[in-house]
Amino acid sequence: MLLHVVADQPDRISTLRMLLGAKFSVSSSLLRKEHNVPKNCDAAIVSVDLRNADNIVALKELAAKFKGAKRKIFILDQKARLFAAQAYALGATHVLFNPVTARSLLAVLIDPSSIELTDDTGGQGARGAASAGAASLALMFAAVLHGQPIDVADAKSAACKISNCVAEEGLSEWLEVVRRHHEGTYQHCLLVTGTAVAFGLSLGLAEADIERLYSAAMFHDIGKAKIPLAVLDKPSRLEPGERALIETHPAAGHTILKRTRGISAEILHAVRHHHEYLDGSGYPDALCAESISDLVRILTIADIFAALIEFRQYRPAMPRAQAYEILGGMHGKLEAPLVKAFREVALNR
Numbered sequence: 001m002l003l004h005v006v007a008d009q010p011d012r013i014s015t016l017r018m019l020l021g022a023k024f025s026v027s028s029s030l031l032r033k034e035h036n037v038p039k040n041c042d043a044a045i046v047s048v049d050l051r052n053a054d055n056i057v058a059l060k061e062l063a064a065k066f067k068g069a070k071r072k073i074f075i076l077d078q079k080a081r082l083f084a085a086q087a088y089a090l091g092a093t094h095v096l097f098n099p100v101t102a103r104s105l106l107a108v109l110i111d112p113s114s115i116e117l118t119d120d121t122g123g124q125g126a127r128g129a130a131s132a133g134a135a136s137l138a139l140m141f142a143a144v145l146h147g148q149p150i151d152v153a154d155a156k157s158a159a160c161k162i163s164n165c166v167a168e169e170g171l172s173e174w175l176e177v178v179r180r181h182h183e184g185t186y187q188h189c190l191l192v193t194g195t196a197v198a199f200g201l202s203l204g205l206a207e208a209d210i211e212r213l214y215s216a217a218m219f220h221d222i223g224k225a226k227i228p229l230a231v232l233d234k235p236s237r238l239e240p241g242e243r244a245l246i247e248t249h250p251a252a253g254h255t256i257l258k259r260t261r262g263i264s265a266e267i268l269h270a271v272r273h274h275h276e277y278l279d280g281s282g283y284p285d286a287l288c289a290e291s292i293s294d295l296v297r298i299l300t301i302a303d304i305f306a307a308l309i310e311f312r313q314y315r316p317a318m319p320r321a322q323a324y325e326i327l328g329g330m331h332g333k334l335e336a337p338l339v340k341a342f343r344e345v346a347l348n349r
């Protein structure tokens with residue numbers, strides 16, 4: 001595998017060469033200097049300070065040279081959504097944060113099934129939709145952080161691409177591609193959107209309902225933009241205070257979207273209530289069955305399933321069958337006929 005490293009400082013290049021040189025053939029160049037990017041380069045690794053506007057301009061100019069690379073891995077210093085959004089907008093397929101280790105880089109670079117998938121057109125379709133979705137989510141989260149308006153049309157159009165992709169290529173393909181190429185909350189939202197669409201299709205929902213469903217899924221966790229990443233992505237058990245903070249996200253999302261044009265009342269309801277359970281044990285409003293819409297009941301099942309099968313650096317992804325078993329055990333909380341109907345989606349679709 002041929003890798004090309006681009007960095008804005010020589011020591012960043014040496015570090016990456018040290019981490020990767022033993023396993024791969026690595027070429028490198030300094031940003032804004034002559035770039036001899038190999039034509040058949042498999043992965044580009046970019047380690048550049050994105051706070052510097054000149055660096056962003058230089059990376060935009062360089063983008064065409066990396067067009068053929070299957071993976072574009074950006075390594076960032078600041079674990080901030082704004083910079084992750086910037087990286088995705090510059091074409092990143094993966095974003096990692098410093099300090100990176102050989103292990104985290106290898107997890108992204110050496111994945112035999114990934115190579116297989118990216119070589120077929122189906123995989124590229126899912127990858128394109130996943131990248132567009134991740135970029136849209138990143139921009140949406142950055143807008144919330146900066147008190148700027150959310151681009152609702154962009155998010156809906158990205159969700160529509162996901163919907164088409166799942167309808168054409170199936171859920172399994174979508175889940176594999178998203179888990180391999182995306183992390184954290186963006187990964188989760190992409191998984192929920194794809195799962196919700198597959199579920200909606202299997203239930204035979206009308207096109208307008210599928211549209212409501214994928215829009216609600218795309219926006220459902222926007223309130224997490226207000227939760228620090230240190231809590232959101234914490235690899236160990238959450239303290240009660242941290243758990244309480246995370247549980248503020250549905251109401252926070254509702255508050256954010258209430259003032260956003262283009263968000264329907266149904267989507268607002270779904271964003272606020274996707275953690276409610278039929279028996280009243282959910283949050284934030286402890287709603288009971290009669291107050292929970294069908295759209296939310298479907299979304300909640302997709303949300304729980306997606307959360308269970310997520311890929312995290314620190315633990316293996318749970319098999320789909322095991323995740324479905326957990327859903328099946330949530331008696332009284334989820335609508336039993338819906339959980340039954342979800343079986344086929346969870347296991348086979």
Ligand SMILES: [Fe+2]
Nearest residue numbers: 220221274275
């Ligand atoms: Fe949530």
Ligand SMILES: [Fe+2]
Nearest residue numbers: 192220221303
């Ligand atoms: Fe969620």
